[in-house]
Amino acid sequence: xxxxxxxxxxxxxxxxxxxxxxxxxxxxxxxxxxxxxxxxxxxxxxxxxxxxxx
Numbered sequence: 037x038x039x040x041x042x043x044x045x046x047x048x049x050x051x052x053x054x055x056x057x058x059x060x061x062x063x064x065x066x067x068x069x070x071x072x073x074x075x076x077x078x079x080x081x082x083x084x085x086x087x088x089x090x
Contacts, residue, residue, distance in 0.1 A: 039069045044059070
């Protein structure tokens, strides 16, 4: 079982090139878990204003 951190979760769906070949193989093979804290973190960051807006 692999507990994904927030970056790994996002990269897995949107930027798989950030992950090593070994990581991709493990993600395909193992059971994956995500902490509710990762969703909380994404919600907080999504609610913040963009630093370079404008």
